[in-house]
Amino acid sequence: MFSIQQEIDNQKAQESPKLKPIKPLEHPVQAAQHTPVYKMHRYYARRPWNVFENIIKHYTEPGDIILDPFCGGGVTVVEALKLRRKVVGVDLNPLATFITEMEITQLDINKFIKAFEEVKKSSADKIKPLYKTKCLKCKKDTFAEWFEWSNVFECPICHQEVILANAKKPKAGVYICTNKKCKQAFKPSETIKIKEVPINLLVDCNCGYKGLQKLTDRDFDLLNEIDKNFSKIVKKEKLWYPTDEFPDGDLEKDHGLFKKGIKYFSDLFTKRNLLANSFLLKAIQLNTSDEITKKFIYMCFSNSLRFTNRMVAGNPNWRGGNPEWGGHAYWQPNVFNEVNVYSAFSKLAMGIVRGKEFSNQTIGDFFSISDSFNEIQENKTVNLYNRSSHKLPLPENSIDAVITDPPFGGNVQYAELSDFWVIWLKDILKKDGIIDNKYEAIQTRHSGFESAKDEKHYEEMLYKIFKECHRVLKPNGYMVLTFHNKDISVWMSLHRAANRAGFKLPSEDFSENRGIIYQPPIQNYTQTFHTKASGSMLGDFILSFQRIDTxxxxxxxxxxxxxxxxxxxxxxxxxxxxxxxxxxxxxxxxxxxxxxxxxxxxxxxxxxxxxxxxxxxxxxxxxxxxxxxxxxxxxxxxxxKTKRLRPIDFVKAEEFSYNVIVSLLKQRHFVTVDELLSEVYTKLVNSHRPGIEAVNKVLDKYCEMYEDKKSKKKGYRLKTDFKPKEKIDKPYTIDQLGLFGEDSNTSNLSHNEIIQLVAHFALELGYKVHVGKTEQNKEKDFRIISSSMQFKEDFGIANANAFKKIKEIDLLILEGYEVPAVFEVTTSIDTAREAINDRFRDLFTILPNTKINAFVIVKDVDYNKAKEMLNSAANKKDKLNSRIRIIKVSELTKQFINEILKS
Ligand SMILES: C[S@@+](CC[C@H](N)C(=O)[O-])C[C@H]1O[C@@H](n2cnc3c(N)ncnc32)[C@H](O)[C@@H]1O
Ligand SMILES: [Zn+2]
Ligand SMILES: [Zn+2]
Structure with a gap:
């Protein structure tokens, strides 16, 4: 066993020391699936663990103190401890801090298994009989794994009862009346609910039979008995279940629950499952094992609630698996499953065991919790606070890095959703009602209730919390956020809040991406690019803010x-x-x-x-x-006609995607969609990052879907008849190029041949030349004839970006440190447009006062069209037409070049 300090030192020895100042993170990782520690209990919006591992390793050293003011399901806290950093986790939601605590607490697994078996044993006699049934195969008594229930509605046309589970459902929310004489389509939401009836039950019998069967009279009798005696049993057995009212809020409004008669959380359970859960909870309360072990049993029970409520939709596809509630809305499915509480609970112990084996191994006794920050500075490793982060019990300048994942506008109503669990866990959380979400940093989608929150509230809470982060953060510390939203106003709120609180994104000189990188999502999330509608986001952004003086x-x-x-x-x-x-x-x-x-x-x-x-x-x-x-x-x-935009014929971003994708596929022969995503978004800085459509176009044109036989993975490879977009032949020498002047001879010259030609004339005339970086990379000869242009100051250019852009131009003519002329060589109207409206426009925008003469060389056939393009209204307005000149290939003689360069 090592001391805390020894563990920190060991970790230090494994990591290379950081160069200061720390530059913003530039590379995302391929996001990995959750490790067992995160599977012990569901939480909302858990981010991939290795994304945070990557961030923590990049921004901090072992022994540093990290703060996560929105710690949620605990990813920052767990990963920090794994990497031997100290950490402070804060969350307003008691479910979040409870789960986080359980993830990092060391557990004696044998004790847990023993206690778990005791709880099962002491509750079995009470719970199991509630699900008693008879296996229709072997005719022996057994227990139902679940009952499938259906709502029964009155058909608004023939007024007969329709069991929705038996009715055809042409589309969501619409059913066909089962009365053969009627067969009309109707919406249950527009008619009267009569009752609910159990339709099927599933047995998993000792005789080996597992399958659905109809309910018998005995099953109905049992059900009626439970219904009739419910209150009596509760009283006699001294049972407790939560009686909290459902809050008037976003989630009630989403599904109109009050109107549907759902007023209490207990309405989200059948009577049978309410009893079963109460019996189970009582057995846990009475269990005599130690406090830590017991907390884990509570967690297991809590996690099982997602299987045993009435929001578990009955769906034919579930009949083989474990049906569970999706967990993002409170609703009432028309067909639902009533899952056996005892089975659901029993199945979950293994999840805890695996999770704790994992964390015992990776965190072990580096877990040393305290509720005082002073102790963290000494020999403890973690603080967890259940409170709002706009006031933190931490001193100024005490935190090395803030690493967090804030709520994204109104995406998830964390507190309202967590109430479902919290009300069952009152004992352990020491709470007496639903979560107080007054300070929750979110927006609600609806309004007109007490806890409604608008965008202003969201921004104001973020501002206050970021300001607290600013206060406690050390002067050069970073605040690193993951962020995901489609909505521009949420982007703005978040950034305004950060900026007002004293955070900025790094300058371009410091970081090309300005501290924003794209982090692709967990593998297998995406099968093809096409399945993702345009505008929808995959993955997250990682934003690295620097602390500035307020x-x-x-x-x-x-x-x-x-x-x-x-x-x-x-x-x-x-x-x-x-x-x-x-x-x-x-x-x-x-x-x-x-x-x-x-x-x-x-x-x-x-x-x-x-x-x-x-x-x-x-x-x-x-x-x-x-x-x-x-x-x-x-x-x-x-x-x-179609009221849509036709595809734009030349999109620069596509060319970038092309280069990245094709060169990847030349090396790898086959890549999965995730690998492709990661490559495109890693290789290209933000300003060059294409949208999904640009990537799609390249894939459509040059690649095909492919399934790798060995790995069974789906992805893309180059089409078998793939031809590179532009063939780069080795340029001929000037002698081989022959004579110019006539269309027939010049029209066949390639891009590089034209560059070579003009370069030679210029060299012969005593000038020096610089060929574009891209061409130099492709052609050795170009590297030989190019002069180096190392220092922007030599050329009187202050802006690094401008200098970079200039060096990308096809051909620069140099006279000492003067640049009398620059040439872009084009061989199609599309590339001519790009040269005029993109490269040169960019150049003159960043260097408005430059005296450089710009030339675009075009094929003779493109001349008129190119001229027209140059003289567009926009170009005239910006005076581009007087700064750029179009030249035909047939004009390119040595004499002509001489004249140009002299003028
Ligand atoms: C996106 S989640 C964090 C998820 C976490 N990164 C993970 O991977 O599991 C955001 C969290 O912010 C919490 N939160 C919202 N407002 C808060 C506040 N004022 N103070 C502290 N936490 C808050 C929510 O309860 C929620 O757990
Ligand atoms: Zn049987
Ligand atoms: Zn009908």
Whole structure:
């Protein structure tokens, strides 16, 4: 056994020391399935463990203290301890802190198994008879595993009773009347519920038979007896079950529960299962094992509740497996399963055993809990607080890193959903009612009730909590969040809150991705890109905020964007939309948030900035694709017949995806969708990150679906007749190129041959040249003739990004440190458009005062079209047409180049 400090030192020896300052995380991981410790009890929105392992390892050293102010299902806490970091976990929800505590507490597994068997033994005689039935195969007594129940409604047309389980269901919420003379479709929600009846039961008999059978009179008698004597039994056996009322809130409103007669949590159980659960709980209470062991039995019981309530939908597909409640809404399925409480509970002990074997091994006695922070600074390792994080019992400058996963707007109503469990666990949680969610940092979807919360509340709570994080965090500490939302206003709320609390995203010089990276989801979540509708998000973003000194709140707040800010933002968005061929909100936000935050200080300086209305003012939304386009794109590609946008013919982001995907598939021959996702999103920085559609297009065109025989994994490979997009031949020497002047000779020149030609003329004329980085990588000869351009200062360029862009241009002519001319060589109208409207436009946007002469070389046949493009209204407006010149390939003689360079 090691001391805490020894364990920390051992871990240090295994990790390489961190270079300071720590740069933001650049690489996501391939998210892994939950380990057994997280399978002991369900919690909402648990994030993949290795995503947090990756973050913790990157930002902290062994022995550092981490804070998670929204610790939820405990992933940060567990992974921190596994990696020998100390950790403070806080959550408003007592279920969350209970689960987290159980995940890290050391357990004597033998004691647990013994206590578990005792509980089973002492309750079996009471519970099992409630499910007694007869196996119709061997005719012996046995127990039902579950009963399948159905609602019975009155047909609004013929007024006969319809057992919904027996009725055809053409689509969700619609049933066909079972009366052969009627057969009308109707919606149960529009007629009267008469009763509920059990339809089938499942036996899993000792004789080997497992299957469904109809209920016999004896089964009905038992049921009636339970119903009739329910109160008597409760009284006689001194049973307890929660009698809490259902709160008036979002989840009631979602399904209109009050109207359906659901007023108490106990209404979510059948009488039989209410009795069974009460018997079980009583047996647990009376058990005499130690406190820790008992807590685990409670957890096992709590976890079993998800199987034994009436919200477990009956579904033919479930008939082989373990039916359970999905857990994200309170509702009343028309066909439901009443699962045997004793069986459900019995099955779950193994989950606890596996979970604890895992944590005993990986955390072991590094678990050392305390409720005082002072002790953590000394020889304890973990604090858990069940409270709201807007006030933390921690001193200033005491935390090395905040690592957390905050609620995402109104995605999940954590407290309301957890009430279901919490009310059964009052003993152990020392609570006496449902969760007080006044300070919960969420939005509700409905309003008109006391606990309703709007977007303002959400943002304000996040702000207060982030401000607390700022206070307790050490000066150079990071606050790292995972984040997932489709909704631009939630993005804005989160970032505004962080920024106001004194956090910013890193500068571009410090981190190319500006501290935002995309983290693909758990494997097998996705089968194909196509199944994912556009605009839907897979996975999460990881946001790494740096702590800055708080800007004082009275800071020059203006009521709206200045003209200059507005113009900058429009330009930025415009170039983004052109690059991506339209962009969904996530794509927009990954690039724009750092810009809004650090460049034009929208969050701290501008009181009224509504991003959605700003977008609406300058851009067009295609609501079908959920993507924004420039007004020009919209007019050019809008098809009035289909009322949809036609695909945009050249999208730069597709080219990036192409390069990444094809080179991956050349190396690997076959990749799964997850691997592909991870590659595309790891290789490309945010501003180049394509949307799913761009990736789809590349897959459609160059790849095919494939199932690997050995691993049975599905994924993609290159089409068997795959041809690279652009063939790069070895360029000829100038002599081999022959004579120019006539269309017939020049029209066959490849892209690289043209570059080579112009480069040679320039070299002969005594200039130096630089060939674009991409071409240099492909062609050794280009590396030989290129001069190096190492320092931007030599060329009088301050902006690193501008310098990088310049070096990507096909051909630069150099005279000392002057750049008299630059050439983009194009061989199709699409690439010509890209050169004009993308590369050169970008260049002149970032270097508005440059004197560089820009030339676009086009095939003769493309000349007129290219000229037209150059003279578009937008280009005229920005004076691009006077800064760029179009040249035909047939014009390229040495004489001509000489003239150009002299002028
Ligand atoms: C997205 S969940 C965290 C899930 C966790 N990362 C995991 O992987 O299991 C967000 C948590 O924030 C908690 N929460 C909401 N408002 C809070 C507040 N004011 N103070 C502390 N915790 C809060 C919720 O109870 C919920 O457990
Ligand atoms: Zn049998
Ligand atoms: Zn009918």
């Amino acid at each position: 800007i004082d709140d009275a800071h020059k707040i203006s009521s709206m964007l200045s003209q200059e800010q507005e113009k900058k933002l429009v330009d930025k968005i415009e170039s983004l939309l052109v690059y991506h061929g339209g962009a969904d909100e996530n794509t927009l936000m990954t690039v724009l948030v750092p810009f809004l935050m650090n460049e034009i200080h929208v969050f701290t300086d501008v009181a009224n900035f509504n991003f959605e209305s700003f977008l609406k003012k300058y851009f067009s939304l295609d609501s079908k694709q959920k993507k924004w386009f420039t007004k020009e794109q919209f007019t050019e590609y809008y098809d009035p």
